[in-house]
Amino acid sequence: xxxxxxxxxxxxxxxxxxxxxxxxxxxxxxxxxxxxxxxxxxxxxxxxxxxxxxxxxxxxxxxxxxxxxxxxxx
Numbered sequence: 001x002x003x004x005x006x007x008x009x010x011x012x013x014x015x016x017x018x019x020x021x022x023x024x025x026x027x028x029x030x031x032x033x034x035x036x037x038x039x040x041x042x043x044x045x046x047x048x049x050x051x052x053x054x055x056x057x058x059x060x061x062x063x064x065x066x067x068x069x070x071x072x073x074x
Contacts (some may be wrong), residue, residue, distance in 0.1 A: 011045050014045070017034075
């Protein structure tokens with residue numbers, strides 16, 4: 001699978017999980033913690049997506065973006 005497609009698939013998956021939690025109504029402390037974790041992961045993935053798009057727009061190989069991601073521990 002194309003790395004870009006994988007990022008978008010994961011973004012959609014996490015967004016659905018977060019929506020399901022918010023839709024429960026009464027949130028437990030665990031629910032709130034999970035929502036926080038999901039939100040942080042979504043922020044990271046959206047940033048990765050922006051980097052991919054910028055690299056693509058400037059003709060930079062995606063492998064340079066992925067290598068940078070590995071250096072950051074992502």
